[in-house]
Amino acid sequence: MNEPTGPRVLSIEEANALVPEVAMLVQEQLELGATIQRLIAELRELVPLEAQQPTDMVDITLRSEDAAEVRDLKSELGKLVRHYREGWRFVEGLGAIVKDTRTGLLDFYGKIDDRVVWLCWRPGDASIGHYHELDQGFSGQKPLEPVRRRMLN
DSSP, rough: OOOSEEEEEEHHHHHHHHHHHHHHHHHHHHHHHHHHHHHHHHHHHHSSSGGGGGSSOOOOOOOOOOOOOHHHHHHHHHHHHHHHHHHHHHHHHTEEEEETTTTTTTEEEEEEEEEEEEEEETTTTTTEEEEEEESSOOOGEEESHHHHHHHOO
């Protein structure tokens, strides 16, 4: 038997049923991201400037010449970054598409008027209240309420 391919398309109700869980998970992810950023800033203070990357990248490779404090910090960062990546993969496994890890913006594939659209959610939203076309971004979102009324009539 062939498994279905392509994105999982959710009804508005199915996507809204996920909101309480994704809200909690996204909040945890945002807090973890803030912790990682704080530890990166600490690492930048501990590592001599000449040993730092010239970009925004931070090298957390453990090196024999690292001081014990630097090794501990790099080790902790490695664990937290792995946990952070796994957390976003878990959120996506629920059916969400992570659009912005800094703000926690998520989209879900949904269907309106027989076309696939993005159902939008962001932290602080109690439910999914907006959607936009697949080829548009957050700025092209439209309220779901007129669609819901139309679907009920």
